Amino acid sequence: KAGVTQTPRYLIKTRGQQVTLSCSPISGHRSVSWYQQTPGQGLQFLFEYFSETQRNKGNFPGRFSGRQFSNSRSEMNVSTLELGDSALYLCASRDPGGANVLTFGAGSRLTVL
């Protein structure tokens, strides 16, 4: 079965712009988590969605938001981009079996100039 698909893989934006990233989880998985990965901060949890509801949220400013659609696809949006938002954004779908195993997409590499 298909894995987790993230688009776009690479993008370049300038400060003040906004960006939307997309994630399609494994078929049948209803939970999607988002992480930001930077060299300095490592993997930081952004939020998790389950059945279109945000179930958990990390410590990020309100400029970071997300949503999930009825087909479980998820988007995250970052508004008013800052240089520090440059990162690899990773999406993961959670195995519904209950062990909390995550399957990650390849990531979206965002560069803010």
Next chain:
Amino acid sequence: SQQGEEDPQALSIQEGENATMNCSYKTSINNLQWYRQNSGRGLVHLILIRSNEREKHSGRLRVTLDTSKKSSSLLITASRAADTASYFCATVPNTGGFKTIFGAGTRLFVKA
């Protein structure tokens, strides 16, 4: 703050040697997992150990868990150049919620 802390931060070994990475965490957990990440890519799940298990094996991987010390170790035996990657431990705190928290990771370099 991160739930897990790993050491060493970086490890360089020769092919054929064993590599050991350690992870410590802060809160009670249901299970602990190890993931691998090749440069700039997504993470791949390697192995899961439950809180009532002390040791688990999968191929060349051996994981131990000491819940009294809140620590785990990952041993890769007979390492290969293809094992070069970053390795992360991950936990889901036993406080409810579904937030998987990752350690800072260990960068492993295996020289051919």
